[in-house]
Amino acid sequence: MSTGRLEAFSDAVIAILITVMVLELKIPHGATLQALRPLLPIGLTYVLSFVYLGIYWNNHHHMFQVTEHVNGAILWANLHLLFWLSLVPVATGWMGDNGFGRLPTLAYGLVLLLSAIAYFVLQTAIIADQGTESKLRAAVGGDWKGKASPVLYLAAVGLAYVDRWVSLALYVAVALLWMVPDRRLERALASSPEA
Amino acid sequence: MSTGRLEAFSDAVIAILITVMVLELKIPHGATLQALRPLLPIGLTYVLSFVYLGIYWNNHHHMFQVTEHVNGAILWANLHLLFWLSLVPVATGWMGDNGFGRLPTLAYGLVLLLSAIAYFVLQTAIIADQGTESKLRAAVGGDWKGKASPVLYLAAVGLAYVDRWVSLALYVAVALLWMVPDRRLERALASSPEA
Amino acid sequence: MSTGRLEAFSDAVIAILITVMVLELKIPHGATLQALRPLLPIGLTYVLSFVYLGIYWNNHHHMFQVTEHVNGAILWANLHLLFWLSLVPVATGWMGDNGFGRLPTLAYGLVLLLSAIAYFVLQTAIIADQGTESKLRAAVGGDWKGKASPVLYLAAVGLAYVDRWVSLALYVAVALLWMVPDRRLERALASSPEA
Amino acid sequence: MSTGRLEAFSDAVIAILITVMVLELKIPHGATLQALRPLLPIGLTYVLSFVYLGIYWNNHHHMFQVTEHVNGAILWANLHLLFWLSLVPVATGWMGDNGFGRLPTLAYGLVLLLSAIAYFVLQTAIIADQGTESKLRAAVGGDWKGKASPVLYLAAVGLAYVDRWVSLALYVAVALLWMVPDRRLERALASSPEA
Numbered sequence: 001m002s003t004g005r006l007e008a009f010s011d012a013v014i015a016i017l018i019t020v021m022v023l024e025l026k027i028p029h030g031a032t033l034q035a036l037r038p039l040l041p042i043g044l045t046y047v048l049s050f051v052y053l054g055i056y057w058n059n060h061h062h063m064f065q066v067t068e069h070v071n072g073a074i075l076w077a078n079l080h081l082l083f084w085l086s087l088v089p090v091a092t093g094w095m096g097d098n099g100f101g102r103l104p105t106l107a108y109g110l111v112l113l114l115s116a117i118a119y120f121v122l123q124t125a126i127i128a129d130q131g132t133e134s135k136l137r138a139a140v141g142g143d144w145k146g147k148a149s150p151v152l153y154l155a156a157v158g159l160a161y162v163d164r165w166v167s168l169a170l171y172v173a174v175a176l177l178w179m180v181p182d183r184r185l186e187r188a189l190a191s192s193p194e195a
Numbered sequence: 196m197s198t199g200r201l202e203a204f205s206d207a208v209i210a211i212l213i214t215v216m217v218l219e220l221k222i223p224h225g226a227t228l229q230a231l232r233p234l235l236p237i238g239l240t241y242v243l244s245f246v247y248l249g250i251y252w253n254n255h256h257h258m259f260q261v262t263e264h265v266n267g268a269i270l271w272a273n274l275h276l277l278f279w280l281s282l283v284p285v286a287t288g289w290m291g292d293n294g295f296g297r298l299p300t301l302a303y304g305l306v307l308l309l310s311a312i313a314y315f316v317l318q319t320a321i322i323a324d325q326g327t328e329s330k331l332r333a334a335v336g337g338d339w340k341g342k343a344s345p346v347l348y349l350a351a352v353g354l355a356y357v358d359r360w361v362s363l364a365l366y367v368a369v370a371l372l373w374m375v376p377d378r379r380l381e382r383a384l385a386s387s388p389e390a
Numbered sequence: 391m392s393t394g395r396l397e398a399f400s401d402a403v404i405a406i407l408i409t410v411m412v413l414e415l416k417i418p419h420g421a422t423l424q425a426l427r428p429l430l431p432i433g434l435t436y437v438l439s440f441v442y443l444g445i446y447w448n449n450h451h452h453m454f455q456v457t458e459h460v461n462g463a464i465l466w467a468n469l470h471l472l473f474w475l476s477l478v479p480v481a482t483g484w485m486g487d488n489g490f491g492r493l494p495t496l497a498y499g500l501v502l503l504l505s506a507i508a509y510f511v512l513q514t515a516i517i518a519d520q521g522t523e524s525k526l527r528a529a530v531g532g533d534w535k536g537k538a539s540p541v542l543y544l545a546a547v548g549l550a551y552v553d554r555w556v557s558l559a560l561y562v563a564v565a566l567l568w569m570v571p572d573r574r575l576e577r578a579l580a581s582s583p584e585a
Numbered sequence: 586m587s588t589g590r591l592e593a594f595s596d597a598v599i600a601i602l603i604t605v606m607v608l609e610l611k612i613p614h615g616a617t618l619q620a621l622r623p624l625l626p627i628g629l630t631y632v633l634s635f636v637y638l639g640i641y642w643n644n645h646h647h648m649f650q651v652t653e654h655v656n657g658a659i660l661w662a663n664l665h666l667l668f669w670l671s672l673v674p675v676a677t678g679w680m681g682d683n684g685f686g687r688l689p690t691l692a693y694g695l696v697l698l699l700s701a702i703a704y705f706v707l708q709t710a711i712i713a714d715q716g717t718e719s720k721l722r723a724a725v726g727g728d729w730k731g732k733a734s735p736v737l738y739l740a741a742v743g744l745a746y747v748d749r750w751v752s753l754a755l756y757v758a759v760a761l762l763w764m765v766p767d768r769r770l771e772r773a774l775a776s777s778p779e780a
Contacts (some may be wrong), residue, residue: 001256001257001260005202005206005256005259006256007590007593008202008203008206008593009206009209009210009252011590011593011594011597012206012207012210012211012402012597013210013213013214014594015594015597015598015601016210016211016214016597016601017214017217018598018667018671019598019601019602019605019671020214020217020218022602022605022671022672022674022675023218023605023608024222025672025675027609027675027678027679027682028679029682030683031679031683031686031687031688031689032688033688047668050664050668050671054661054664057594057664058657058660058661058664061586061590061591061660062586064590065586072253075253075256076249076253076374079245079249079252079253082213083242083245086213086214086217086245087217087220089217090217090220090222093222094222094223094226097222097224098225098226101226102226103226103227103228104226179661196451196452196455200397200401200451200454201451203397203398203401204401204404204405204447207401207402207405207406207597208405208408208409211405211406211409212409212412215409215412215413218413219417267448270448270451271444271448271569274440274444274447274448277408278437278440281408281409281412281440282412282415284412285412285415285417288417289417289418289421292417292419293420293421296421297421298421298422298423299421391646391647391650395592395596395646395649396646398592398593398596399596399599399600399642402596402597402600402601403600403603403604406600406601406604407604407607410604410607410608413608414612462643465643465646466639466643466764469635469639469642469643472603473632473635476603476604476607476635477607477610479607480607480610480612483612484612484613484616487612487614488615488616491616492616493616493617493618494616
């Protein structure tokens with residue numbers, strides 16, 4: 001099976017998730033700056049989650065540039081990733097609506113952690129399918145970002161009851177880390193003639 | 196007519212349905228575990244329906260791997276399937292919001308049953324179009340899952356007023372049955388050179 | 391410019407419109423048959439509008455099977471069609487929520503009429519672009535359905551204040567008319583070697 | 586990396602944004618013309634924003650007709666554009682719900698301005714990637730519309746507290762300006778053999 005439909009379906013789901021969050025930005029009642037103030041926390045979390053979903057879409061895109069075939073296991077690993085990503089809008093809304101309370105801040109990190117694990121499972125399923133000559137394994141060889149992220153999410157989850165602002169700072173830090181484009185994969189693509 | 200647009204349209208509809216259900220996961224009021232409790236039944240039904248829509252997307256994907264052409268009858272059979280699938284979010288919400296009441300549990304099974312019948316009608320329309328050399332007929336030859344599912348849904352619908360937990364167990368069982376990837380179709384694809 | 395992106399964008403918009411209507415099917419409060427009763431009128435209008443959007447998607451699909459290129463005028467004519475179609479969910483909700491009141495029934499017909507005109511404008515823009523050898527013009531040659539529909543919508547709009555059930559019967563009749571697949575275009579496609 | 590997935594993802598996001606605005610058109614309570622009146626301002630802003638999102642989709646489409654490859658910077662520049670466009674529905678709703686108050690009218694212009702800047706950044710990233718032989722640079726050579734629009738948005742933002750109807754007139758004027766198809770790009774495409 002080729003990757004076309006898996007990519008199209010994932011694009012659609014991520015596109016919807018990114019825009020479903022806009023629906024949480026309730027239209028303010030009143031035409032004043034004060035009316036905008038309640039939107040501030042949810043607006044900031046919207047930016048953060050928009051960036052996270054953008055990162056997942058980008059990495060997903062890069063990953064499937066070096067993936068030619070899918071099998072049943074890859075289809076389900078991909079749906080599993082989309083499931084955890086689908087909880088990002090609710091987690092975002094909960095954290096933003098409750099002024100970054102401890103439990104919502106912890107829950108947000110948990111959703112990020114489980115999404116990261118699901119991404120890793122998907123990557124593993126593709127590498128297993130590609131066998132010994134796996135292009136994806138070569139490309140993500142020393143993937144320190146992919147290894148550092150779950151550790152940082154776990155730290156953020158653990159610290160939510162100590163100081164939730166540290167947790168939040170970690171979420172922002174990991175997002176910034178990923179916004180730097182993945183040079184390794186791009187280099188791998190540039191040097192492979194068929195990409 | 197090629198299958199490209201039918202696949203793209205179905206992908207978009209199923210992607211939206213899967214994410215529309217997230218909107219039912221209302222953001223909890225309050226930052227406590229207690230505030231999360233009302234989300235539990237709807238959350239569990241969300242997982243179940245996510246899996247069901249994932250199964251339909253997977254099977255649809257497999258089916259159109261061995262389908263090269265569509266005609267008017269196939270277009271309408273596909274829309275008919277999408278119609279019943281579009282009722283999954285409402286049925287899910289009704290069952291989850293009412294603590295798995297008898298009638299909502301019955302209604303959920305009815306939507307699954309009608310979706311399964313619509314899938315069968317679509318399959319039949321494709322086989323009819325492909326004629327005597329139908330690749331799809333060969334692939335689904337001894338399709339015991341496709342035959343068992345409607346029977347199990349029907350049993351679940353019938354048992355909803357006897358014991359709705361049995362009905363629910365049947366819905367979970369059929370979902371697990373389908374999560375095992377369809378080896379037959381994958382084998383058929385692997386052995387056919389043009390797929 | 392090729393037609394790929396116009397088709398993908400239209401698919402996405404129509405897929406969203408078809409599923410946005412599901413959001414109007416509010417989850418009933420209570421687990422009884424009585425709780426379902428308020429859903430009946432909106433449910434019936436949902437079926438009707440689902441069929442109408444399905445018809446537009448089908449005809450759009452057929453039309454672009456015999457269209458190879460798009461220009462700026464076609465892009466805008468297509469957006470114009472999508473604009474009127476985007477009002478179908480609101481018109482549907484208004485008619486269903488108000489027990490098929492006269493004005494909502496008239497408004498529903500108006501949206502159908504303007505969509506039909508927009509479709510005709512799009513068809514004309516494509517034929518103009520294709521020039522004297524227009525495959526689309528040949529295919530829709532004696533397009534009696536396309537000509538009858540606006541007349542019937544206009545009649546339904548005019549009759550809404552006389553007897554809205556006649557208007558409604560006309561909406562159903564036109565929908566049934568279109569559900570019969572467009573044999574002419576399919577024949578034209580079958581006989582042209584490159585389609 | 587080819588442009589296929591970036592285009593598909595952008596199509597999906599813009600398609601959802603255009604239809605999310607329809608959800609703001611709340612179904613009127615009551616079957617009279619009076620019940621429709623509250624919809625008028627939001628309806629008019631819906632038309633305006635529909636046209637703006639249509640313009641962005643059209644221009645995006647034209648731009649990627651002369652773009653063959655994407656890199657990490659282009660992916661992020663595109664997500665950045667989608668971010669500002671994602672605020673169009675909220676800005677639209679705020680302006681329409683508050684009878685074109687000064688601050689909402691200013692905010693609407695700000696979102697348009699930031700979207701225009703994001704579009705320009707994306708265009709610059711593509712031109713930088715294409716290098717000295719950039720087809721896109723050649724095509725947008727004397728792009729007076731792209732240069733005039735931000736100036737006019739800025740003027741509209743500045744005038745919102747002087748006379749918001751002038752601001753609104755400017756928004757409508759820029760929209761009309763862009764609805765005239767981009768002849769330069771179409772000519773560039775027509776004369777290049779591979780497009």
